[in-house]
Each structure stands twice: as C-alpha cells, then as structure tokens.
Amino acid sequence: MKPALSRIYRHAGAPTLPRVEDCVLSGQHELRVTIRSGANLGESLREALSRYAYGGGVGRFCAGTARGLRYHMIENTADAERPFGYGAPVDEIREVDLIGGAITVGRTADGATLLHCHAGFSDPSGELHGGHLILDHTWAGDEPVVIRLCLFERGGYVSADDEETRFRLLHPIAGDLS
Numbered sequence: 820m821k822p823a824l825s826r827i828y829r830h831a832g833a834p835t836l837p838r839v840e841d842c843v844l845s846g847q848h849e850l851r852v853t854i855r856s857g858a859n860l861g862e863s864l865r866e867a868l869s870r871y872a873y874g875g876g877v878g879r880f881c882a883g884t885a886r887g888l889r890y891h892m893i894e895n896t897a898d899a900e901r902p903f904g905y906g907a908p909v910d911e912i913r914e915v916d917l918i919g920g921a922i923t924v925g926r927t928a929d930g931a932t933l934l935h936c937h938a939g940f941s942d943p944s945g946e947l948h949g950g951h952l953i954l955d956h957t958w959a960g961d962e963p964v965v966i967r968l969c970l971f972e973r974g975g976y977v978s979a980d981d982e983e984t985r986f987r988l989l990h991p992i993a994g995d996l997s
Contacts, residue, residue: 831900832983843993846972848873851881854964860885861955865932868924868970874992875975876924878968880938884960886914890938892950901985905951914960915940920952922966925976925989933978935989 848871854863868876891905898904920938927933939949976989 830983830985832981832985835981835983843974846872848876848968848970848972850968850970852966852968854883854959854966856959856961856963858959859955860957860959860964861934861953863959864922864924864934864954864966868932868968871970872972873924873970873975874926874973875977875989876968876970878922878924878966880917880920880922881965881967882962883917883964884914884962885917885940885957885964886960887912887956887958888915888940889953889956890948890950891953908953908956909948909950910956911942911948913943915942915948917964918947918949922954922968923976923989924968924970925978927978933976933989 850867850871852864852867854860888911889908890911891908893903894906896902896904918939918941920936923935925933925935934954936952936954937950938952939947941947974991974993977992978987979990980986981988981990
C-alpha cells in the first residue's frame with residue numbers, strides 16, 4: 820500500500836503563531852428559527868436576529884429545502900499571494916434538499932451583521948453539491964428551513980484582514996462589540 824501523499828502549503832503572509840485564537844463568549848441565546856417557504860434566508864435570519872443583542876453566533880441547518888440558491892466553491896488561482904479563492908458563483912434554480920450547513924454570525928468593521936455559511940445539499944437527481952452558500956441569494960423551498968442558532972451577547976466575531984492568509988476572516992473578540 821502506498822503512503823498517502825501530503826502537500827505542505829505556506830501562505831504568502833508572515834506566519835501567525837500560534838494559529839489558535841480563542842476567547843470566552845457569554846450571554847448566550849439559544850434559538851430555533853423556521854424560515855417559511857419562499858422567504859429569503861439572509862433577510863429572514865437578519866430579521867430574527869434583530870430582536871437580540873449579540874456580537875456573533877454559530878448555527879446549523881436542521882431541515883428544509885431551498886431553491887434559487889447561489890454558492891461558490893474553492894478553486895486554485897494563478898495568484899501567488901492567494902493561490903486559493905472562491906470560484907465564480909454557481910446558481911441552482913431547482914429545489915434542493917439541505918443536508919447540512921454551518922453558519923457563523925459576525926459583524927463587519929462598521930457593525931453590520933455578517934452571515935457566513937458553508938452547506939451541503941443534494942439536487943433532484945441525488946447528486947451532492949456544496950460550498951460557500953450565499954444566504955442573501957437563497958430562498959426556502961417547499962419545506963421550511965429550520966436553523967438552530969446560539970448567539971453571544973458579549974463577544975463574537977468581527978471580520979478583519981488576516982496577514983498570513985491574505986483573506987478577510989472572522990476573528991473572535993471578547994467583551995462588548997461597539
């Protein structure tokens with residue numbers, strides 16, 4: 820049996836070590852959000868979140884179908900500074916079954932809500948797809964979309980440039996986000 824091939828990749832920016840960033844987040848709100856058939860997922864989530872004080876949160880898809888969705892997949896680029904990036908958007912108009920998905924709720928530098936989602940789904944023929952799902956370009960299908968969320972009142976995630984990867988990433992922040 821041949822040994823598995825591995826590839827070491829070093830980002831173009833200066834290494835940030837240790838790479839683990841963490842902080843204690845508090846004041847949790849546990850939510851179950853059901854998005855009705857035909858509603859836009861991003862808009863519906865922001866509306867549900869508007870009732871709570873939060874700096875960030877995490878969530879997952881529990882059930883539902885979607886249609887008219889847009890997603891991106893990671894692909895190689897010709898840019899030595901950022902050799903991987905999101906490819907062109909893929910639009911899927913057919914009704915798909917949501918298999919799973921992880922949602923991170925954060926804030927932009929100016930305090931606006933940021934929704935980041937990676938999800939997997941199957942199309943009507945049973946073929947599997949997945950990638951970075953754009954929630955503002957996705958609508959609930961015939962079955963409502965059910966999402967479980969945990970919001971953090973104190974602390975959360977803020978998008979900022981990352982020197983090592985040269986990507987804009989969500990970084991955990993403790994305390995009030997103002």
